Amino acid sequence: MTDLQERPDTALDTPKPDHVGVESRGHSRARSLLKHLVLIALGVVMLYPLLWMLSSSIKPNDAIFREPGLIPNQFDFSNYTVGWDALLHPFSHYLLNSAIIVLGSVLGNLISCALAAYAFARLNFRLKPLWFAIMLITIMLPIHVVIVPQYVLFSELGWINTFLPLVVPKFLATDSFFIFLMVQFFRGIPKELDEAARLDGAGHLRIFFQIMIPLSLPALATTAIFTFIWTWNDFFSQLIFLTNPDKYTVPVALRTFVDSTGASSWGSLFAMSIVSLIPVFLVFLFGQKYLVKGIATTGIK
Amino acid sequence: MSALSELSTLRKQKGGANSPTEKADGRWSLFFLGPWYIGLILITAGPLLASLYLSFTDYDLLTDPQFIGVENYTQMFSDPRLIKSLQVTAIYVFVSVPLQLAAALGLALLLDRGMRGLALYRSAFYLPSLLGGSVAIAILWRQIFGTTGLINQVLSIFGIEGQGWVSHPDYALSTLIVLNVWTFGAPMIIFLAGLRQIPEMYYEAASIDGATRLRQFWSITIPMLTPIIFFNLVLQLIGAMQTFTQAFVVSGGSGGPADSTLFFTLYLYQQGFASLNMGYASAMAWLLLILTAVLTALNFLLSKYWVFYND
Numbered sequence: 001m002t003d004l005q006e007r008p009d010t011a012l013d014t015p016k017p018d019h020v021g022v023e024s025r026g027h028s029r030a031r032s033l034l035k036h037l038v039l040i041a042l043g044v045v046m047l048y049p050l051l052w053m054l055s056s057s058i059k060p061n062d063a064i065f066r067e068p069g070l071i072p073n074q075f076d077f078s079n080y081t082v083g084w085d086a087l088l089h090p091f092s093h094y095l096l097n098s099a100i101i102v103l104g105s106v107l108g109n110l111i112s113c114a115l116a117a118y119a120f121a122r123l124n125f126r127l128k129p130l131w132f133a134i135m136l137i138t139i140m141l142p143i144h145v146v147i148v149p150q151y152v153l154f155s156e157l158g159w160i161n162t163f164l165p166l167v168v169p170k171f172l173a174t175d176s177f178f179i180f181l182m183v184q185f186f187r188g189i190p191k192e193l194d195e196a197a198r199l200d201g202a203g204h205l206r207i208f209f210q211i212m213i214p215l216s217l218p219a220l221a222t223t224a225i226f227t228f229i230w231t232w233n234d235f236f237s238q239l240i241f242l243t244n245p246d247k248y249t250v251p252v253a254l255r256t257f258v259d260s261t262g263a264s265s266w267g268s269l270f271a272m273s274i275v276s277l278i279p280v281f282l283v284f285l286f287g288q289k290y291l292v293k294g295i296a297t298t299g300i301k
Numbered sequence: 302m303s304a305l306s307e308l309s310t311l312r313k314q315k316g317g318a319n320s321p322t323e324k325a326d327g328r329w330s331l332f333f334l335g336p337w338y339i340g341l342i343l344i345t346a347g348p349l350l351a352s353l354y355l356s357f358t359d360y361d362l363l364t365d366p367q368f369i370g371v372e373n374y375t376q377m378f379s380d381p382r383l384i385k386s387l388q389v390t391a392i393y394v395f396v397s398v399p400l401q402l403a404a405a406l407g408l409a410l411l412l413d414r415g416m417r418g419l420a421l422y423r424s425a426f427y428l429p430s431l432l433g434g435s436v437a438i439a440i441l442w443r444q445i446f447g448t449t450g451l452i453n454q455v456l457s458i459f460g461i462e463g464q465g466w467v468s469h470p471d472y473a474l475s476t477l478i479v480l481n482v483w484t485f486g487a488p489m490i491i492f493l494a495g496l497r498q499i500p501e502m503y504y505e506a507a508s509i510d511g512a513t514r515l516r517q518f519w520s521i522t523i524p525m526l527t528p529i530i531f532f533n534l535v536l537q538l539i540g541a542m543q544t545f546t547q548a549f550v551v552s553g554g555s556g557g558p559a560d561s562t563l564f565f566t567l568y569l570y571q572q573g574f575a576s577l578n579m580g581y582a583s584a585m586a587w588l589l590l591i592l593t594a595v596l597t598a599l600n601f602l603l604s605k606y607w608v609f610y611n612d
Contacts, residue, residue, distance in 0.1 A: 035411060036418070042408070043425040046483065050432070052451055053441050064444070068454040116337040125330035135337070136307060138345050142543050142593060144569055145586040148355060148579050149348035152362070172340025179337070180307075204329045233435040235546040236566075240574055251436040251546075258440050259553055266444055273437035284431055288424065291431075295487055296494030 057270040064266050076267070080275075083268030086261070087253055088245045091272055094253040098232060101166050101249060105231045106224050108170030109178050113223060114216070116173045117182035118208050122194065138176045143236065151240060161244040166237060170227075178223045181294065185219035186212055222294035225287040229280050250276045356584035361577045373584035383585070385560050386568040389474060393564065394541040397481035402533055405485040409492035410522075423493070430486035438480070439550035443467055446476040467551055470559040477547050477562060488533040495529035496522070524609040531608045535600050539593055545570070565589060 048070075056064045057079055059072045067073065084091045119125070120132055154165040173179060189212060197207050213220070235251040242252055254276060257269055284291065331338075356373055358366035377383050408426055412419055432438050445451040448465035456463040466472045499522065507517045545566040548556065556563030556571070565585070573582025 032416070035416075039411060039418075039422050043422060046429055047425055049441060049445055049451070049483075050429070052445075065449040066454070068451055068458070112336040112340070115333045115335075119330045119333035119337075123326040123330045123333065125327045125334075131334070134341070134346075138341070140539055140593070140597070141345065141349070142539075142586070142589055144543065144566055145352055145590045146345060146348035148573055148583050148586065149351035150344065151574075152351075152579075153343070153348070155362075169340060169344045171336060172344055173337040174340045174344045176337075204333070208333075229431055233432075233546075235434075235436055235549070236570075239549075240570075254436045254440065255550055258436075258443070258550065269440060270444075273440050276437045277432055277435065280431055280435070281428075284424075284428060288427075292423070292427070292490055295490050 053270050054274055057267065057274050059267060061265065061267040064270070079267035079271035082265070083257075083272040083275075086265070086268055086272075087257060089248075091253070091275060093246075094248050094250045095275070097163070097247060098249040098251075101163050101238075102228055102231045104163065104167035105170045106227045108167060109173075109175050109223055109227045110220055112171050112173035113175065113178040114182055114213065114220065115208075116179045117186055118204075118212060120179065120183045121186035122207075122212075123204070135176045135179055138174075139180060147237070147240060154241065160241060161247050163247070165241040166231075175227070178227070181223060182216065182219050185216050189215050218290060218293070221287065222290040225283055225290050226294060228283055232280055352583040352586055355580055356587050358580045360580040360583075362579055363577075366580065369580070373581050374588075376581065377584065377588065382560060382563065382568060386556070386563045386565045389556075389561065389563050390542060390544075390565040393474060393478060393481070393544065394538060397478040398534070398537045398541050400478070400482045401485045401537060402488055402530070404482055405488035405533070406492050406526075406530070408485065409489050409496060412489075412493060423490070426489055427486035430484040433480060433484035434546055436546060436550050439547045442476060442480055442547065443551045446472075468558055470557075470561040473552070473558055473561045477544075477551065480547055481541065481544070488537060491533055492526065492529060495526050499525045527608045528610060531600070531604050535597060538596060538600070542589065542593055542596075 051070055052068070055070045055072055056067075058075050058077055059067060059079075060074055060076045061079075063073065087094075116135075120128070120135070125131075150165070151160075154160055157164075159165050159168075193211050193215075194207050197211055202210070233251065235255070238249045238252050239255070242248060245256075248256065254269075254272060257272065261269065355366060357368060357370060359369050359372075360366035412422055446466035447453075448468065450466075452466065453463035464472060466476050503521045503525075504517055507521060512520065543566055544564055548562045548564045548567050549570070552558075552562045552567075554567075554571075556567045566589070569582050569585045569589070572578045572585060
């Protein structure tokens with residue numbers, strides 16, 4: 001339940017003793033070789049589309065329809081310059097819009113979900129099991145069933161075509177998945193620490209800020225990383241709340257791009273798609289440890 | 302403990318109402334849970350009830366909602382596009398989720414031992430699941446499975462002339478099923494963690510008793526993994542029912558060709574935000590909620606017969 005904090009980094013990689021007897025060692029080596037071949041083949045199939053998109057983004061447009069290989073015959077970086085300026089605004093405009101929404105969402109989720117999680121993990125209050133059950137149920141609530149009244153509410157407030165409908169709810173702990181993640185984590189922190197602090201006269205605020213938060217950095221990192229990726233990729237709510245091209249985010253801008261140009265400019269379309277994937281890829285590269293542990297923890301008793 | 306098992310064991314927990322510190326905690330809980338309470342009322346539960354009300358009205362966003370009783374719901378039975386969208390979604394959910402989970406489990410089993418390059422393989426298989434929901438990947442899919450796309454270029458090397466897969470009503474949905482299977486990495490990671498938690502002594506004891514590896518697999522690995530399989534199944538089914546982005550981008554927002562990728566949520570979007578039939582869209586949303594709840598409840602009921610809980 002708390003392997004997010006207790007297991008050493010290498011836990012997923014520690015060898016497991018082989019159950020095969022000594023006499024079949026040669027047989028086992030052949031098996032292992034075969035297994036690696038299968039895994040490498042599968043890995044290539046899995047990653048080929050991505051690598052091909054990357055390679056196609058530096059091919060001349062017509063080569064995309066002729067060359068299934070990964071090494072371009074001709075290098076052509078103009079797709080990036082053409083794609084960057086293909087829409088109403090330079091692509092940096094949409095990257096900035098996405099970045100603002102992502103940073104606001106990360107901040108909102110970190111603050112509001114940590115606060116709520118502390119209440120569920122450490123406080124006693126009336127009807128706590130009921131509130132906790134409601135929180136768990138809202139994890140599974142489809143956004144479609146609340147989006148129409150939300151749209152009405154936000155248009156009454158004059159928030160359509162602003163970033164507020166996408167960011168403000170995050171400060172109200174509406175991504176309850178992360179509350180749950182942090183409740184799990186907080187429960188793993190020994191209660192003796194709180195009690196010792198309370199004997200020293202610390203209140204809930206100090207316990208929260210000086211004990212829980214510093215000890216929960218892995219859970220906070222997991223929350224930040226998942227919020228980053230999910231918000232960056234989110235399309236449905238951005239499509240609905242942002243209809244003014246000035247406010248378009250990367251996914252909405254890309255969608256306009258693909259609908260307006262058609263097959264004539266796959267190269268620049270691919271180039272901007274690659275640009276849009278780079279932030280997620282970087283987060284994956286540097287935050288993989290927290291991603292892997294984060295999803296493993298939520299699924300395991 | 303996963304959210305699911307937490308929900309099903311909630312009744313066992315005590316409320317803690319007679320704790321002496323309850324009064325002070327009560328006030329503090331308002332502070333810590335304040336944002337969540339406001340979000341619940343304004344962003345989640347309030348809109349949920351409002352959409353239930355709107356589902357019984359005719360509402361175009363510009364004029365006040367007109368109460369029309371259950372008309373939106375009865376209209377659904379005679380709406381061929383709605384029925385089509387249910388079929389498309391059902392096929393997608395019940396084909397792609399089992400395939401995706403089978404791939405995830407298969408790869409997790411191959412990767413379980415402390416093998417060379419494990420971290421690298423794991424990353425390679427996991428990466429697509431982080432990118433798969435993005436517009437960029439949907440754009441890529443539209444090209445790969447297009448008439449002159451990557452798939453057909455590869456097929457032509459073998460002298461096979463392929464279809465325009467995304468533009469053919471018989472194949473378009475399959476390309477999206479392939480896309481969902483491609484994102485098996487996230488459930489695979491959960492399976493890997495589950496495999497790691499099976500006590501090694503079970504296998505040792507079985508080996509001493511002379512059980513073959515196949516026997517160990519069926520009698521130890523699979524039963525011990527059933528709670529994880531169940532968890533992945535419930536989550537992926539719920540997620541697949543709400544698929545939107547890929548179908549929207551690949552079909553250019555139409556759900557075509559010939560409504561063959563008209564997912565339920567895509568039709569909901571068309572009704573609500575393109576045609577401004579907000580009442581009908583709300584009724585559709587409630588149908589989605591009810592279907593999700595029924596499917597999840599069914600899963601929990603059936604789990605008694607196949608999910609093995611060690612405690």
